[in-house]
Amino acid sequence: MTTSATTTGATRLTLRDVTRTYPNGVRALRGVSLDIGPGLYGLLGPNGAGKSSLMRTIATLQPMDAGRITFDGRDILDDVTAHRARLGYLPQDFGVYPGLSALVLLDHLAQLKGLAERRTRRAQVEALLQQVNLWEHRHRAVSGYSGGMRQRFGIAQALLGDPQLLIVDEPTAGLDPAERSRFYNLLSAVGDQVVVILSTHIVEDVRQLCRRMAIIVDGEVRCEGIPDELVGELDGRVWTRTVERHAAPPRLDGQLLSTTLHAGTTRLRVLAEAAPDAASVTTEPTLDDVYFRVTGAVID
Amino acid sequence: MPRSLLPAVIGFEWRYQTRRLTFAASAALLALVPFATVATGFGPPSLAVNSPYIIVETTALLTLVSVFVLPLLCIGAAVRDDEYRMRELIGATPVSPGALLGGRLVGVVLAGGLLQLLAMAALAALPFAVAVPDGRVAPFRLLPYAWSMLVFVLPNLLLCTALLYVIAAWSRSTLATFVASIGIYCGYFVTALMVDSPLMAGTRPPTPELLARVAVLDPFGLSAFFEQSRYWTPDERSSRLPALTGHLLLNRALVLAASGLLLVPLHWLDRRARHRSLTRAVARARQALRPESAQATDTPTMATPLSPRERVTPSPAAWWRTSGAALRLEVALLAQSWPLRALLVLWAAVMAIEAFGQLGGGEYGTRLLASSAVMADAVPTALWLVGTLSAHYFASEVVWRERSLRFDGIRDATPVASTSLLVGKLGALLLPVALTVVGFGTAMAVHVVAGGLPVEWRVYGAHVATSLVPLFVTTLLAVALQLLAGNRWLGLFVGLLLAYVAKDGATLGLEHPLLRFGAAPTLRWSDLDGFGAPLASFVAWQALWALGALVLVGLAAALWPRGAVSPWLERLRALPDAARRTLTPHGRMALGGAALLFVAAYGTMAHRTIVVTGWQSQADDVAWRAAYERAYRRLAGTPQPVIVHADLHIALEPELRRATFRTALVLENRTAQAIDTLWVMPSRDATDVTVSVADATPRRDARFGVVRLALAHPLAAGARDTLHVSFTLDRGGVRADDFAQDIAANGTFVRSMTFLPTLGYQPRHELPADEAELRAQHALGVATPTLLPAAASDSLMAIVRARGTEPSWLTVHTTVSTSEDQVAIAPGDLVREWRERGRRFFTYHLDTPGTPVLAVASGRYDVVRRVHDGLTVELYHHQPHGVQAERIVEIAASSVQRLQQHFGAYPHRTLRVVEIPASWGFGAFATTGALFLTESRGMLADAREGDVDLLLRRIGHEVAHQWWGHAVDPLPLEGSLVLVESLAKYGEQLLMEHDHGPDAVLDMLSYDADRYLAGRAESPTLEPTLATVRDEAWMYYGKGTLAFHALRASLGDSALLGALRTLLEREGGTHGAATVTQFVEALRAAAPDDEVRADVDEWFTDRILWDMAADSTAPASAVRTPRGVHIRAQFRVTRRRTDSTGEYAVSADGRRVDVAIVDGVLETPRTLARLRVPVTDGVARVDTVLRGVSPRDAVSLAVLIDPALRHIEQNRSDNRVEIGVPAGASAAGSRNRR
Structure with a gap:
């Protein structure tokens, strides 16, 4: 496990030795410790790594067997209601009540979030619907929205009540590139002082958007830091080797990071201190290389 | 050709359903049903818990319960693809929608069938695995289980599954499927209530027409089963299975057809449901592609930051708002x-x-x-x-x-x-x-x-x-x-x-x-x-x-x-x-x-x-009764005095549902020996009891409430003494159960069995004779018979003659106080009424001895009072129920007048009719000079229409009791209730016929016949004869009524009434000693010939059922002749006797049966001829010439055997044959239709 100190702004969210084992024996989280400051924080990891478990734990939707989580110095379990009052949560997959319009449903959620005064609540709801560009569709049932529109609704509800901690769990799964772009633009507008934890499979999104990131594998933090710095650690150590498609794979010294097909040939990327063989060429490392190095996954 | 995927779908569905926790829970739930029925000894005591009848009935229960389990299977099959979002994955495979739907349906049916099979296996095994009450277990037979499974369970399973699966597939809604299961149950509920299903207690007997209709329509087939088995005796229920014929066969065929029809639109409905999902998905996709949904700017409107920024502040007010x-x-x-x-x-x-x-x-x-x-x-x-x-x-x-x-x-x-x-x-x-x-x-x-x-x-x-x-x-x-x-x-x-x-x-x-x-x-x-x-x-x-x-x-x-x-x-x-x-x-x-x-x-x-409140469980009650018998049965036969006069002071507090009784009872020793000890037992739930008599120290047995009074001076034969008893009855407050309704806020009705104590040993507190196993568990011998055998009548009559009087009639003086807004009624004449301290007081005197069946009532009554020929008739009724008040008074008065003509003078100056609450289980109750009518079973009868004039029936019956029960009070022997209840029913017949004609009597008798036949079927023991009847209400109300109706025809009213008047004269009053044996002898003596005597014997001392049916081998004919229409028809006539050896055929040869020829067209047929036809070789042949028939027009006639219901049959639907007589002078019309 790795701990870290933030380099931009003070830590607001602290996780220490967070552990959770499910009743069926699966160890979802094993002593996760992180310090997260304001801004976007990316969580990467393969399926079943524990990202969603960690998200739900931070959102107090799932208990932990051990460990502690504090936000702005307060243990989140000391006053769960107060914590949720400062929280915005967009789960990986969600449904909605049938037949209710975005306006009605968002207003209802605003009430559940404790926005009591009707006029100000209404104003916030309308502002958010405009913010997420759903204003024209506000009277339509959310259950009839497309995937992208539904995700925009999801972020709108997560932004109700001016949350200080925003958790978005794989929000762009199933969205086309245009919708993905719009979604990240919305996230970016959230504010610099808000802690935003974003889990995703799309490595490049993390590099572009997130100030810091962590890679979780099998419930453990394997890697944590600033994306560019993590990539920089691999400078000069990543090699590519092109092989004819049906040729036997060569024996290479180093860690095979990935193999990809490209125009009838196979490209191998290898992590090694020196060229693995004569035909290998050094290349610029990417965040994918960092991911594959940490996860040990190899794309065949 | 690609291999069919249907077996794979079925196999998967089977495995999926049977491996789920809900399947196991459903199996456990269904297994509870046989466990509950077997362990509690479901069914009448005369049947083994694994007799064919009980097996079919329990199977029916299983079917009903499974209606709530099947939705789980159907929902799982029809909805899970959408619920778990597998539809696209499944849809992308080569399996056809039809194979998918059909295969899953088959899988559900198989899984449901397995559930039923497991429950049936439990039903078969449990009688041999658990303790069954009274050891009611028969040897195992596979056939009843297999038959029930094939005839009831599987068709019902198919129908319910088809309906629920269709609903689930179409609606994709768990809730809708559950609502459909409730709908199925509602449908059954309605049909069950219409036909008095034994599984739904407390409803009314159905007419044969209604039974037939519902037998076909009942989706569970139970009504058809009950229709067939309604009159089966215990022996039949222990051995027979219903025949898959008639209405049952039609019903099962309809169920299977309906199951198939329900599935016809399944594919189309499923396709519509899929199309709905697809349409929504397409709409969403198109929405995303619409130009307006594309963003004019891809960047958020930074000019409109999230403001106003409102933070969340929890507070009590916020809680109310969010809630x-x-x-x-x-x-x-x-x-x-x-x-x-x-x-x-x-x-x-x-x-x-x-x-x-x-x-x-x-x-x-x-x-x-x-x-x-x-x-x-x-x-x-x-x-x-x-x-x-x-x-x-x-x-x-x-x-x-x-x-x-x-x-x-x-x-x-x-x-x-x-x-x-x-x-x-x-x-x-x-x-x-x-x-x-x-x-x-x-x-x-x-x-x-x-x-x-x-x-x-x-x-x-x-x-x-x-x-x-x-x-x-x-x-x-x-x-x-x-x-x-x-x-x-x-x-x-x-x-x-x-x-x-x-x-x-x-x-x-x-x-x-x-x-x-x-x-x-x-x-x-x-x-x-x-x-x-x-x-x-x-x-x-x-x-x-x-x-x-x-x-x-x-x-x-x-x-x-x-x-x-x-x-x-x-x-x-x-x-x-x-x-x-x-x-x-x-x-x-x-x-x-x-x-x-x-x-x-x-x-x-x-x-x-x-x-x-001293609550007792059933086990406690059994223990109490057993202990009472062990403690006091030794006193049976010990001489005790009888009550000959009662001075009652009753203070009713209706608002509190409480009453205080102070009684002074004059006791007379009517035995031949002195009595030195009194054993007095007030009402079991009385409190604050005091019992005293001069020169005697009372000792109370706290457990049983029996007070022993050892008399310092024994009460000599013929001597009298006064017993003082006071106590309180409190019916108010909170209790677990066992709510007494006698003392009410309005409509108090307290009977003498409550306010008069009993003296000596009381057999009614014993465990009854039919609880033989319980009695054996408590080491008790044979129970005391409630009535002495008929054979003891001679000796008992001798005792009565020797003593001079028996039973113990008494005079009563009653002073009753009640709330100021209420009227109190007590036995006898009202002698005084006054008000005092905000209460109202009444004093009544009954100075002519009457039977010890008394009652006191009180309520906020309106009173209607009329005088007819010196008789005062008073009606005490709840004011809003007065719509029929005048009619009730009229009926009461006219009933007295008419029955006087038959039975002799009415012995009182007043007849009171008092309305009492619906909580009483009887329709009406007669005491000396009064009758008490419950609001729900008479007062609210709609006199505007109906088959039977219920008010006349009720009131006439109770008025008749003034003679039969209160003028003639038979000895406590078997058969005595025939002289009370059956004769009261006879009085009803006389009144009904007078007011409504003989057809109205026949309508009434059909219900009484059904009552007898149904009661006979349920009886755990051999049916008694009328001469030996004990407390079998279906005998004296059912068969007794039919007996007197038949004897009116065979003996004639004159002879019958003559015998009754003689009985009244000789055995009426305080010195009476009427017995049914004596009465039957009188009837036999009045019979003009052997045939009538045979009739009398058959009704009173035998157990005979007749069966008469048109003979299909000899079609009826009607031929025009110059003298008229020559009619020939033939009926098979058989009889069956039941005795201790079983049921067997008895020849009807030598007997004559009634035959009527009626005009078959009219709604109320006109009788054209009546015949008495002898039975020879088991056949009654009709061969007669009918005159007065139109010579030219076509005529439709019907020949009916036993039209006047002079014999009891289980099936009367085949007693009729129709004949068409074509138009013309001498056309031979011969058609035999039933």
């Missing part, structure tokens, strides 16, 4: 729910049927006046059933809605308090409100349409309140269970189980309501007394359970799962932390306080309902 928001949303979602709307429509339809059925719910096919009480009474039972099921189904839907929609993550991450969310879920309370309003609203609408008495809002309001409260408790409990269980299906099962135990847990040994959450007394409305004594207990019990439900709701709030649902034990361990987080300090205090209050209330109820 209100949650509740409003929940109610809105529920109100939009189309399954709920469908349920309400279905419910309204069922209620309308029930309400109209209620109007025809009088006895003997009579109709009732639509009153608020009658109509409101149609609702509660069905409302409880449908409401309870719906509450649990809808609670499971409402509580888990967010998880089903995958909205729970968003909702649970908000700061809303769990208690607010719980308040929202209590929006499910909308459901019982809706059901109650629709139910009673429909009943009221029918009331208005039907006319009758005015609508009384307070009556409907009282019913609404008492129906709604239990449903509220049920709904609270259902919501709490869902949250506490943490699993939808577990919560549902536990909830339904608790509901069953609350209703029927007593049969499982959980007798006391404290052991059954939700148990409360059943309320029955009386226009006189409201809900009566049970109401206070009902309120107390409901308050207790409501408090308990609220505590559970509070716990549920503390354990509300936000986010992931942890295992139950883990949640329980975390309860203190969870409560701290979820509940405010005030909330925790309130929960703790409520829990303590519940415990305190529970303890208080336990003390009150067990200790204070």
